[in-house]
Amino acid sequence: MQLTIVVNYICRMKKEEVHVDFENSIAPWLGKTAKVIEYHFQEKFNDANLDLTKEQMVVLKKLHYDDGLSQNDLAFLTLRNKSSLTRLLSKMEKKGYIIRQQSNVDKRVNKVFLTQKGRDTFVLVKPVVKEMMAKIEQNITDSEKKLIINMLKRIQSNFGPQVKSL
């Protein structure tokens, strides 16, 4: 009798496939929406003849508000692996948007600065970004906007403390 129970249990285990309701879960919708937005962001940059990827734009933006950050901090703040940032910066340096400057306090550290071209480019980028933001939020009310941002922050908090937007 005991054995029967165990066998039944095992059989049930094998049959009971875990069910995941993708259609009514946040993650897939979030992923898809982010993907759509990112795609159109890049498209807008290309249309505006900005020689810039969306990732490079984020770095430009961070430096605009916080010039002279170390690569380490910049990687952390933009949610990037430091190796990824290294190569992103190399491309941006080659294009003349930024320069690396070794710290004389700690020779391991590179401080990253915007060049004049970098600053000028960001000025051109801003209206494009603004337009995209408006398009994204065109049918979202202000209170809804507050709400969704609040929810997004809470979702992020489930994976550890985070602070600012990208």
Added chain:
Amino acid sequence: MQLTIVVNYICRMKKEEVHVDFENSIAPWLGKTAKVIEYHFQEKFNDANLDLTKEQMVVLKKLHYDDGLSQNDLAFLTLRNKSSLTRLLSKMEKKGYIIRQQSNVDKRVNKVFLTQKGRDTFVLVKPVVKEMMAKIEQNITDSEKKLIINMLKRIQSNFGPQVKSL
């Protein structure tokens, strides 16, 4: 007098730098949240010893519900460039998750099918995904969940008609 007006206007144009409020806009928060989630998704897969990227998981999932899709449809449904899908499938085929089968109706078309290994793997993937979904939504109420998904759908609709989740 007329000239003065024009000159003043131009000066104002140059000074008035466009201001973008990143901190109170949806896009950056959405982007960041999606990035955090994607990172932890991949981490979970690795921890569970699933030899699978998150992108490959999405394809596996689509085929699970719609076996035999063409590469074209699969690319469209997963928001991928067809060239990107080609290479994604090549890797998945090499790993034995899927097979391509040329259509005999239209020899240009490859229909994509899950292999037994692909089906078995998806069974292992599901609980991991389910756990992640729960973690993401742990501090979001059901009505909030409905609300955020609705908003995400509306945001997507600003970039053309879309249907299902990823």
Added chain:
DNA sequence: CTTTATTAGTTGCATATGCAACTAACTATA
């Protein structure tokens, strides 16, 4: 029925990314 246009899929090229291994430089400990 032949020519032209379109479509499905592949490939070269460029970018972005995470991990692990590495170097150089700084910090802490014995």
Added chain:
DNA sequence: TATAGTTAGTTGCATATGCAACTAATAAAG
């Protein structure tokens, strides 16, 4: 102070991705 550990940044390797150019096959037009 010498040795061990840590940290910042770089590089090799693997994956994913978009665009443009390409091939092969089908559809449309003459």
